[in-house]
Amino acid sequence: MQTFQPPAQTCFIGSANPHHAVYAVEEVRRLWPDLTAKELEENEIVLLTTSTDLESALTLLKQKEPMFLRHVQPVEQVGVLTRSQSDFETFAAIAQQETRFCPGDKVAIQVRRTPGITYDYTAFGVKEKLDPLLVEQFGVEPVVRDADWVISLYLGKDQFYWGVSHPADNLSDWSGGMIRFRQELGQISRAKFKLLEAETRFRLDFSQFHRAIDLGAAPGGWTSLLLERGLQVTAIDPAVLHPSLLSHPQLTYLARSVNHVNLPNQTFDLLVCDMNGSPQQMARLVERLLPTLKAGATGIVTVKLLHKKPFQTVKEVLAIWGKTMRFIAAKQLYHNRDEVTLYVQKED
Ligand SMILES: C[S@@+](CC[C@H](N)C(=O)[O-])C[C@H]1O[C@@H](n2cnc3c(N)ncnc32)[C@H](O)[C@@H]1O
Numbered sequence: 001m002q003t004f005q006p007p008a009q010t011c012f013i014g015s016a017n018p019h020h021a022v023y024a025v026e027e028v029r030r031l032w033p034d035l036t037a038k039e040l041e042e043n044e045i046v047l048l049t050t051s052t053d054l055e056s057a058l059t060l061l062k063q064k065e066p067m068f069l070r071h072v073q074p075v076e077q078v079g080v081l082t083r084s085q086s087d088f089e090t091f092a093a094i095a096q097q098e099t100r101f102c103p104g105d106k107v108a109i110q111v112r113r114t115p116g117i118t119y120d121y122t123a124f125g126v127k128e129k130l131d132p133l134l135v136e137q138f139g140v141e142p143v144v145r146d147a148d149w150v151i152s153l154y155l156g157k158d159q160f161y162w163g164v165s166h167p168a169d170n171l172s173d174w175s176g177g178m179i180r181f182r183q184e185l186g187q188i189s190r191a192k193f194k195l196l197e198a199e200t201r202f203r204l205d206f207s208q209f210h211r212a213i214d215l216g217a218a219p220g221g222w223t224s225l226l227l228e229r230g231l232q233v234t235a236i237d238p239a240v241l242h243p244s245l246l247s248h249p250q251l252t253y254l255a256r257s258v259n260h261v262n263l264p265n266q267t268f269d270l271l272v273c274d275m276n277g278s279p280q281q282m283a284r285l286v287e288r289l290l291p292t293l294k295a296g297a298t299g300i301v302t303v304k305l306l307h308k309k310p311f312q313t314v315k316e317v318l319a320i321w322g323k324t325m326r327f328i329a330a331k332q333l334y335h336n337r338d339e340v341t342l343y344v345q346k347e348d
Contacts, residue, residue: 003090004079004162010054011075013154013161014046015176016068017332021046023310027066032057040156041114045176047075047161058169067310067330067340071177073110073152073170074163081160083119088129091153094162095130096137101149103139108147108167110175113155126153147173172201179334188242191274192221193335198300201331202343206231209270213292215258215285216275220245227251231270236261258285263292273301279313283320290324290346299325299344302336310340323347 014037016024021044025037032050039046050057054074061072077094081087101107109130111123130151131142140149147167152175154161167173174180179200181193199206206212206229217223217235220242226233227248234252235241241253254261258275271293275282286301293299303317314330325344332340 002093004077004094004160007049007075007078009049009051010057011078011161012048012057012072012163013040013075013152014048014069015071016044016046017070017334017336019043020068020332024066024068024070026311027068028061031060031064031066040154045154048072061171062169065171065329065331067314068332069171070332070334071170071172071174073150073154073161074165075161076164077162079160079162081155081158083117083155083158085120087121087160088126090160091126091130091162092133095133095151098138098164100164101134101138101140105138105140105148106143106146107134107138107140107149107151108143108145108173109151109153111153111155112176114157117155117157119155123155145173174334177334186244187221188224188244189219189221190335192225194274194302194333194341195222195225195272195300197333197335198331198341198343201333201341202300202329204298204300204343206270209298211268212270212272213263213268213289215271215273215289217241217253222272222274223251226270226272234263234268259288261289263289265291266294267292269294269297271297271299271301273299275302276304278306279303279317280320283317287320287324290321293346295346295348297346299342299346301342301344302339303330303342304339306338314340314342317342318344 029035032052034051036049037046109127111126134140150167152163179197181196211232212226214223214235218237218239218241223233223235232250236254236258238257326347328343330340330342
């Protein structure tokens, strides 16, 4: 007896940061009005179902990428899960039915298990079993990154969800959008991961910029990344910057509040801001320094979600900058907690 079948309607698993899936669902519903959402993990992982065909549903998602949706994976087969070794036979049977793989294609297998549930195998164990089978049957190359195809397998308690897609159609090519960076020896702050992720997510290359202003820079994770990328950095924060940075020849450190600095106009081509406090207050402080940016300068700004009204908060921040800053994107990054990251550009 076959223990798996395609879902009746277009179906994706959507992942958001903990406690934020509710916002992702709200955004997706604006794109797919008949959306039904079922929680797989509380306010974090949801099964998104619509009568819109898969291609159109995906196009809508990619055209207006939801701020809180970190990752999606298509669900092409739903099956019964025993959580024992016998599941491998089911997974192998589905894999063998695949028609899209060509010899030489790079195929990644991304398996996620539900936390708190016991399985007789690991996520890596599934990959270990399936990889040789895919190599033998299709002549594909198993990879972890830079895949042509991703097999996404989400394991629930007694059901599993299987889908195959191009990584670009998953919004992130990391399993569940959980992008990982290696912690470096002597790394100044974990905040550095946020800026690294913003660089990847927004397809930026900070080494292409020349002069950056870092608002709320201490202890200096973001500043250290920009210095590593070869930029001249003006770091502003009344709090202390890490001593390892202070003698850097490319660094200017202004140990005071942003509202007490005066800098020449049209100086910087990159503004980054990770100041804590009220988002509206942060936006006004940033506004004061907008004349110091060159036309076309890029801004990467963390917006703290203090009042749980994320869409309204982002709108208010953008309204404070008015026409001076053009909105490019807003995303809750994997490394953001109760905050989102804005990507803006100064108008020419
Ligand atoms: C989350 S931390 C920044 C971490 C930093 N991005 C890093 O990578 O290490 C927030 C910083 O904003 C600073 N801050 C808050 N209000 C500020 C203001 N008005 N002017 C300058 N810095 C401010 C705080 O002192 C604090 O160091």
